[in-house]
Amino acid sequence: MGLITKLKDIFNKNIECGSEIDDRIVFHLKKKKYLHLNKNIFVREKNVCVIVYKGKACDLILEGKHKIYHDTIPETYSRARIEHSEKSGIKIKKIRADIYYVNTNDMRSFEYRSDVPFKSKTSRFGKVKGCLAGKCTVKVFDSIALIKTLLSKYGKIRNKDVAAEIGLIIGNKINHIVQKQKIPIDMILTNQEYCEQVVNTEIQDSLDKEGLFVSNIKLKAVDFNKRNKKKVNEYISSHPTAVKPISVNSVLGATPQPDAKVRINMPTIGRNVRGAVQGSVATHNVDNFKVCRVCRKKNSAAATICNNCGSMLN
Structure with a gap:
């Protein structure tokens, strides 16, 4: 990586993980220590991003381009007391957090x-x-x-x-x-x-x-x-x-x-592997069931409301 590329990466406030995640199941994006509000976070296909704030896994961001603000990271936003600070006249521009990319491929x-x-x-x-x-x-x-x-x-x-x-x-x-x-x-x-x-x-x-x-x-x-x-x-x-x-x-x-x-050398046993993770921030869809984003309980693939907590399943 050249000097100019390194400088661009340092001053780039957007968040993106490249090929580092390709052969890994979890990758900690250590070079990015802050979520800069109103900047962008990019998540590639077959990946998701987990935001950890003060040691707690707070928010899940699915594939695509997302603006970093309240609707994208609601729990992180709440725990960082952004709204409380802004009401007190303090303008918060960034949140310190750990950013993990997770590979959802088989x-x-x-x-x-x-x-x-x-x-x-x-x-x-x-x-x-x-x-x-x-x-x-x-x-x-x-x-x-x-x-x-x-x-x-x-x-x-x-x-x-x-x-x-x-x-x-x-x-x-x-x-x-x-x-x-x-x-x-x-x-x-x-x-x-x-x-x-x-x-x-x-x-x-x-x-x-x-x-x-x-x-x-x-x-x-x-x-x-x-x-x-x-x-x-x-x-x-x-x-x-x-x-x-x-x-x-x-x-x-x-x-x-x-x-x-x-x-022990073992013979091959063919088994089906469940399908890819899909859905919105609220729900993971996996083959014949949906996993509620709120309570983590499984629901049938046809369900629109979680049977356990009543949250909407997208």
């Missing part, structure tokens, strides 16, 4: 890992703790819910960490499902297709609170606690159909760990 081959292990008690292996890793398709259908989740869990959203943090949320949910459904360890090792089918079915709607829809989950690796690895390796060697260990690098591109991991 993020395929999205890597997940886990750090909260599933627990299982078996006669063959004894008490087992395991952490799954793999890939899946992720779609954000409630951007404000996702930003709220990341802020509450990690306090601050860093561009370099956000994909891994979302991957941990997904991976730990998958571990929870494996434990809840009591999937036997030998099934994880020898019948991965069954495990994927169970997880893909059970994860439906389970990440609604986080604003995520996850599908096409592939279990690529499982790491057992150290005391079980010898028994697991013995089981693998005595079962020709069981998966063989594969290096961490070849599966997820991760840094190898001192202890060997049991890596």
Whole structure:
């Protein structure tokens, strides 16, 4: 980027995110720290913008060109007490805020890992703790819910960490499902297709609170606690159909760990992925339901009024 371009970017009071968001699920536009009132904010197709004011996710801006004023950022405007200041004779020209762009495309081959292990008690292996890793398709259908989740869990959203943090949320949910459904360890090792089918079915709607829809989950690796690895390796060697260990690098591109991991290659399972996020500032439309912008509850696609809070659904 040339000097003239940098200077133009510094003095440009409009807000726009370019190709930085293309391969990311969330991008913090750190170079823009203020919302300049009556200037413009641009949101590209298949993206949305979330405004965070003093640590609280306040407003959602959908694709298009929008003038920055009360109707565009009502909650931010209210929390910043703009009208109160203007009545007192103080002219407010800008609001300090964090600006996050969210990619609402299907993020395929999205890597997940886990750090909260599933627990299982078996006669063959004894008490087992395991952490799954793999890939899946992720779609954000409630951007404000996702930003709220990341802020509450990690306090601050860093561009370099956000994909891994979302991957941990997904991976730990998958571990929870494996434990809840009591999937036997030998099934994880020898019948991965069954495990994927169970997880893909059970994860439906389970990440609604986080604003995520996850599908096409592939279990690529499982790491057992150290005391079980010898028994697991013995089981693998005595079962020709069981998966063989594969290096961490070849599966997820991760840094190898001192202890060997049991890596699982999974067959493809076709699953439909929900449609694109559409609608106005008030509503997200996702396939056969609408998500209310006010209370986050789901409504049928034909509904015009939220069944939960009575808000209009556009």
